[in-house]
Amino acid sequence: MEFCKVEKNEIGKNALLLVLYGNDQKVISLLNDRLKTYNYKIAIGKVGSMEVQKVVSAIETAAKKNGIISEKFYREEHALYHAIIDALHGITRGQVELRSVQRTVGLRFSILRGYPYANQDEGEWIAVALYGTIGAPVKGLEHEAIGLGINHL
Amino acid sequence: MEFCKVEKNEIGKNALLLVLYGNDQKVISLLNDRLKTYNYKIAIGKVGSMEVQKVVSAIETAAKKNGIISEKFYREEHALYHAIIDALHGITRGQVELRSVQRTVGLRFSILRGYPYANQDEGEWIAVALYGTIGAPVKGLEHEAIGLGINHL
Amino acid sequence: MEFCKVEKNEIGKNALLLVLYGNDQKVISLLNDRLKTYNYKIAIGKVGSMEVQKVVSAIETAAKKNGIISEKFYREEHALYHAIIDALHGITRGQVELRSVQRTVGLRFSILRGYPYANQDEGEWIAVALYGTIGAPVKGLEHEAIGLGINHL
Amino acid sequence: MEFCKVEKNEIGKNALLLVLYGNDQKVISLLNDRLKTYNYKIAIGKVGSMEVQKVVSAIETAAKKNGIISEKFYREEHALYHAIIDALHGITRGQVELRSVQRTVGLRFSILRGYPYANQDEGEWIAVALYGTIGAPVKGLEHEAIGLGINHL
Amino acid sequence: MEFCKVEKNEIGKNALLLVLYGNDQKVISLLNDRLKTYNYKIAIGKVGSMEVQKVVSAIETAAKKNGIISEKFYREEHALYHAIIDALHGITRGQVELRSVQRTVGLRFSILRGYPYANQDEGEWIAVALYGTIGAPVKGLEHEAIGLGINHL
Amino acid sequence: MEFCKVEKNEIGKNALLLVLYGNDQKVISLLNDRLKTYNYKIAIGKVGSMEVQKVVSAIETAAKKNGIISEKFYREEHALYHAIIDALHGITRGQVELRSVQRTVGLRFSILRGYPYANQDEGEWIAVALYGTIGAPVKGLEHEAIGLGINHL
Secondary structure: OOOOOOOOOOHHHHHHHHHHOOOOHHHHHHHHHHHHHOOOEEEEEEEEEOOHHHHHHHHHHHHHHOOOOOOOOHHHHHHHHHHHHHHHHHHHOOOOOOHHHOOEEEEEEEEEEEOOOOOHHHOOEEEEEEEEEEEOOOOOOEEEEEEEEEEEO | OOOOOOOOOOHHHHHHHHHHOOOOHHHHHHHHHHHHHOOOEEEEEEEEEOOHHHHHHHHHHHHHHOOOOOOOOHHHHHHHHHHHHHHHHHHHOOOOOOHHHOOEEEEEEEEEEEOOOOOHHHOOEEEEEEEEEEEOOOOOOEEEEEEEEEEEO | OOOOOOOOOOHHHHHHHHHHOOOOHHHHHHHHHHHHHOOOEEEEEEEEEOOHHHHHHHHHHHHHHOOOOOOOOHHHHHHHHHHHHHHHHHHHOOOOOOHHHOOEEEEEEEEEEEOOOOOHHHOOEEEEEEEEEEEOOOOOOEEEEEEEEEEEO | OOOOOOOOOOHHHHHHHHHHOOOOHHHHHHHHHHHHHOOOEEEEEEEEEOOHHHHHHHHHHHHHHOOOOOOOOHHHHHHHHHHHHHHHHHHHOOOOOOHHHOOEEEEEEEEEEEOOOOOHHHOOEEEEEEEEEEEOOOOOOEEEEEEEEEEEO | OOOOOOOOOOHHHHHHHHHHOOOOHHHHHHHHHHHHHOOOEEEEEEEEEOOHHHHHHHHHHHHHHOOOOOOOOHHHHHHHHHHHHHHHHHHHOOOOOOHHHOOEEEEEEEEEEEOOOOOHHHOOEEEEEEEEEEEOOOOOOEEEEEEEEEEEO | OOOOOOOOOOHHHHHHHHHHOOOOHHHHHHHHHHHHHOOOEEEEEEEEEOOHHHHHHHHHHHHHHOOOOOOOOHHHHHHHHHHHHHHHHHHHOOOOOOHHHOOEEEEEEEEEEEOOOOOHHHOOEEEEEEEEEEEOOOOOOEEEEEEEEEEEO
C-alpha cells in the first residue's frame, strides 16, 4: 500500500489531494515532488473572505506569481478564470455568491498545470481545487465544502 | 507521516478520501476501519449515467440498503436528498443536468453519517461525496469532477 | 374581523388565497364572488406530475378554457408563460426541474386576470399561484411549497 | 365555514397565512393562538431592503430573539438558513439578488417551528414564509411576491 | 444585394444590428431612418461598468429620456426591466453578476419599441440588445458578448 | 459606407453577422470570402428542436464535418462544447432547457475558428453564434433570441 500514490493522468485528483492534505507539510512536500517528476507546475495557498471576488483574485495572483500562467496572454487568464468559477460552483452550490447571501468561506486552494492525457497532443490543462469551510460569518457555524475546475490551456 | 489519517470532525474530507481512493481496496478498508471507530456509518458505490435521476436513485438505494438512513422517516430522506443535490452542483457546475445538455458521468460515491462536531449536541450529520468523470457520451472525451454535500440529519 | 377580505390591488394575495383555501369549496365560492365584483377573471385547477412541462400545459389549458387569455394572441400566451415559470421558481427553488432531479409535485393552481393598480392606465395584469407538495415520488415523502408569478398583460 | 382554520400538518400554509394576513392584527392573534395549541413556536416581522443579506439577518435575528432556534447549535442555524434561502427563491425567481440587479423588497416574514407530520418521530421542522413586494427602488414600481422554505430541524 | 435591409417583423435583429454596427455612424443613421418608417422608437447608448446595476440604470435612463417608455406607468418599466435582464443573461452566461465574480463589461446597447408582428393586435413589444466585451478588469483581457431581451409592452 | 465590413479581431461579431444574415445567400458568400482571407474556418447550419441535446449535437456534427475541430482531440471538443453552452445561455436566458419548460427553438448557427487577437501568440479561438426564435411549440407563438459563446482553443 503506497502512500499518496500519484497518477499523471489524474490532474483533478492530484489537485484535490493537495488541498485535502494541505495542513500536513510532509504530505504536501511528497506530493509536490512526485507531481514535479510528471512536469506539473504547482501553486498552493489559502484565502478566507466573504467576497467571491477576493477568492478569485487570490488564486489568480498565486497562479501568476508562481509562473503557472503567463500574464502576457489573455488565453491563459481565460482558462484559469473559468476553472476557478467552476471550482466555486462546488463550494457555493447554486449561486456563486457569499456576502450577498450572508456567508463566508475559509479555503485552501491548489492550481496544477500539466499534460494529464496519455496522448501528449491533448496539450496542457489546468486544474483548480478548493477545500475548506463555508458558513455563517461566525466562527464554528460552518461545514466543509469542496470544488474542482478543469480547463484546457 | 501517518497514512490516511482520519479526523472525526472532518466528515467531508473523510467522505472525499473514500471516493478519491475508491479504486484501492486496501486504502478503503483502512479508512473504513478508522471511520467506524468514530462510529461513522459508511456506504460506497459506483454509478454511471446520463440521467441525474439515476445518480440520485443509486445513492439513495445504497444509503437505505446499508442502513445509513431509515426508510421510515421522511426527514432522513430529505436530509440525504439535499446532500446529494449539493454534491451534484460540484459535478455539474451551473445546472444539475446531464443528458439534456449532452453529457454523461461515471462516478464513485460515498455516504457518511455520524457526529462530526466536537459538541455532541450538534447531533448527526450526513455527507455525500462524488468523484469521477464528466464529459461527452464518448469514452475518453471527459475530465474529472468532484462534489460534496453536507447536511444535518 | 371580516372573513377572507379581498383587496382589489392585491392580485397576488388573492391568487394565493385561492390555492391555500382550495380544498374548502365555500371559501372558494366566497372569494370567487368577491373577486368577480372587482372584474377579476379567475381559473383554478389541480395538477400532479413529475414533468414541469405538464404543469405548464395544465395551467395554459385552464387559462384558455376559462377565457383568461385569448388563444389568438401570442402576447397573452407570452405573459402567462412567464408568470407560470416565475411561480415555478418558488416551487422548485433553484432549478425548474422535477423528474430529472427525482422529485414530483402535487399542486393546486389559480390564475387571475384584472386591473390591480389604483391607476386604471396601468392596465391588465395576470397572476399565477401554485400551492401543494413537492418531494420524492413516494406518497408522504414531501413537504409544502408555494409559488407566485405576476406579469403585465 | 370556519374562519382561518388551522391544520397542524400544514406548517407551510400556516406560515403563509401569517404573512398574508400580517396587516390584520386580529387575524394574526387568532392564528397565533391556534398555532400555539399545536405547540408551534412562532415569530413574525418585517424587513425592507435592497440587500439580500439584510433580509437573511432580520429573519435570523427574529428567530433567535423569539427562541425559535438556539444560538448554541449550528445545526439549527443551518436548518433555518436554508429555509430562508429557499423562501428567497420564490421572491427573487431566478437569482437570489436584489441590489446587484437593481431591485428592492418590502417583506413581511414568519417563522414557524413544530411537529407537522402525523408521525411524531418525523421530529421538528421549520418553515419560513415571505410576502410583500419586489420592484424598482421607486415607490409603486413593484408587484407582489411570495416565498416559502421548509426544512427538518 | 441591399445594404442593411430591415424587416419590420424582426425587432430583435434590428436591435442587434444597431449594436453590432454601433461604431459606424452612417450605418446607424441608415438603420434609424428605415426603422422609423416602420414607426419603431429607438434609443442607443454605451455603458461600461463592473456593476450590473449601472448597466440596468443606464438603459432605463436612456429609455425614459428618449421617450421609449413612460415614467408614469409601472407596466412599461416592468416590461423593459425584464427585457434588460434577459439580455444580460446572454452577456453573463450563467449568473447575472459582474464585480462579485471579478469581471467587467464595456457595452453598446439599443432599445426598440414597436409593432413587430404582422397582426397589429399583437400590440407593442420592446427589444433590448447588448454587444461589447466582457472580461477581467484589465484592458484587453476580454472577449465579445451579445445579449437580447424581448418583451410585450 | 462599406457593406458588411469584417474586422479580423471581432470573431464574435463575425459569427453573429453570419447568423443574422443567414437567409441571404449573397451576404453569406461575401462574409465567407472575407473571413477566409483572415484564415477563419467557418461552418453554418440550422437546427430546430425541443431538445437542447439535439442543438448541441447538430453544432458539434457540423464543426467536425467542416473540419472546424478535430475528432481526435478532446481539448477541441471541450472548447467547442463550452462555447455552445455559453451561446445557449443567451437563447434560453436562465436555464438551459427547452422541452422540460415547454418551449422550442428554430435556430441558425455559425461556428468560427481563427486568430482574433492582434497578438498571434494569443492563439486560436472558437466562436459559436445562434439566432432564431424561441417560444411555445406552436408556430408563431415565439420571439427572436440570440446567443454567442467564445472560447480559447
